[in-house]
Amino acid sequence: MTESTRLRGTLWIILASATLTVMAGAILGPIVPAIQSTLGVSESNAGLIITTHGALIVVFSPIAGALIDRFGPRRPFIGGLVLYGIGGGAGLGIDSFGPLLASRAVLGVGVAFVYTGVTVLIYDLYEGQRMNEVLGLRSSANSVGAVIWPLVGGALGTLSWQAPFGVYLVAIPLGLLAVVTIPETGGENRSAQSESTDRGQSTDRSTSAGGIAGIAAVFRERPALLAVYLLYFAANALLYSIVVFYPQLLAQLGITSSLSISLYLAANGLAGGISAALYGRLVARIERRWLVLIALGLWVAAFAAATAAQSALTAVPAVVAFGLGLGLVFPSAFGWIESLAPVDRQGQFSSYLASAGYTGQFLSPVIFGPLIPLFGVRGVFGAATAAAAVGLVVLGAALAVGKTGSTASS
Template identity: 75%
Template sequence: MEKPSEARVTLWVILASATLTVMAGAILGPIVPAIQSSLGVSESLAGLIITTHGALIVLVSPVAGALIDRSGPRRPFVGGLLLYAAGGGSGLFVDSFGPLLVSRAVLGVGVAFVYTGITVLIYDLYEGQQMNRALGLRSSANSVGGVAWPLVGGALGTLSWQAPFGVYLIALPLGLLAIVTVPETGRERASDGAETDAGVAGVVAVLRRRPALLSVYVLYFGANAFLYSIVIFYPQLLAGLGITSSLSISFYLAANGVAGGISAAVYDRLVERTSRHALVATALTLWIGAFAGATVAESALTAVPSVVTFGLGLGLVFPSAFAWIEALAPTDRQGQFSSYLASSGYTGQFLSPVLFGPLVPLFGVRGVFGAAAVAAILAALTLGVALRKR
């Protein structure tokens, strides 16, 4: 058993690593135009530098989950951090588009192993309220990373377009520290009889027996799609209000992250007093208000509550989703089923502009948030019906 001081160091390594998963693409947002001009590529090709790692996360996460179930989370987690450093940091030295795209793919593989490794480490190292606290802090760390690392990347981008890639190298000392501080969990993963088949038939069998799992994936997909509707379309809304400075826009997005970090940090205390269902219902109510507020915002000041309110809800949904996977997934396959959460989340991020973008030419950017409000209302009604049936 770890000593309290060792356990704290382990938790801080896990949380520091969690900040890296969300900044994998966001850190380069401010320098996309510089990448485009420096490498002589089109805007769409430059955008692939941001999105390629996400596609690899979706594809590789199930492989990472299966490997974690076989070997435990520690070694895949450490290996993922080292891959993260290699794939992300190589951008410091690459000066052509093809090799840079390959490095982003390597980064995506690393993120897949780190993301799912963090999840299963928390499942294995903590129980009860301690696990809820660790999951809340993990979501809070994601929010902090989403605020802090892009600011660091933007500052380094004033030196050169390659300088921000150096931030990825922070994963190297974290990986070395993880080798020393993160223990082998050693928890026996008891099998659940007929559910031990890890193939497609086995997955379908589990989902039939535990259909609530599918609801969790849909929730996580939707939460990430909503999040990226804010990330992608809120700057357009702000531009219509006369707010065009990238620094000013970053403050609104940072407010979203800070709010999410605050609610996630107190998640364990909230869930102890109520239930995950109640917290998700609260989040959906907050989101309805946030998106409705965005449709009527008419000034810089009235545009603030929507991003804050949305962030508060997000900080309740993310740790709830991870906690439900721990409770619902077969014990010997938590890596596999938590990896599907990562895949559904990044798919939601990727599809968000596809789902909401066509509304802009038809109804304007406010139509995006009106549609999101309607979707949140439908989700809240669905949750209410499901709870009544229970």
């Protein structure tokens, strides 16, 4: 597909919007203590300001996916940007906990539409190797956002606790630019395409049925979809094991300043941004499944290094290795959904990926937190090492069996 000047402008809007999904919570991290003291709420309630939008994303992503499949991604995506700007920017003028929490719920609905809209726009606008490159750039943009937005939030937080909320308003001019640059795609055209060819998959009519029966039929015919969702859930759960618990490990090593801790987390994001930016070139030479196997190997090494870290210097390789793996796994997951999901239901099945990811983020402290009283914070990373190792063995065995089967049949 030849990329016109307009389509290049569209790509910049897509990538800028991709960073917003990370910004939704990250930009407020540095000001949680200020929110707590100013509004007179508990630490857990202050934390809800960051996490509430995630719960709404899990709930509303399937709704966003259904609307995108019916009307195409353009209008839901633009509407999501507007909701994002309104819900996020409302914090500029709110000075009580209840209304602020409600505004964060509106933000979460907006993120659900933006997140899934970005995914399906990439599926619709790009093909083949170029799509893989853009999926990598999308993940790289997420990683860059994870580095930049917390620094922006911390800087604005020195002016007032409400100042960082103003950054959310950037979504509104992005929405206006999207009106001009984002073309109409999908919708009825995707449905018609699905009738003639369903990405080379079986044309079983049951996969086109609606409701629970239709979803179950797709999973029966394409069980690899469940493996992709599990991978994405696990990747996000492991990511948040670092976000939540690595600062505690660093504190044991005598690293306690917020700036120093942010540099370690920034190194994680930067490493992921680099590998994701190279993803298009890598996947042209190495199949996705092998890239994911490499990523799992990096994760085993990363968490083992975290478990054994004894100094500020030896704590660096863990976050770098995990980030490098993450930059390979995220675009691979999106690429697999594009190839596995029915063409006329890509919005629906890509929305489940968003739900799986944010569920993993939410449950990460629930999964790993109980290990701290028993084994200390290093026990968290020991368990993460074991989880990554299990994934490495399972995928490695599956690839070995597949290779043996193909050799025997040749």
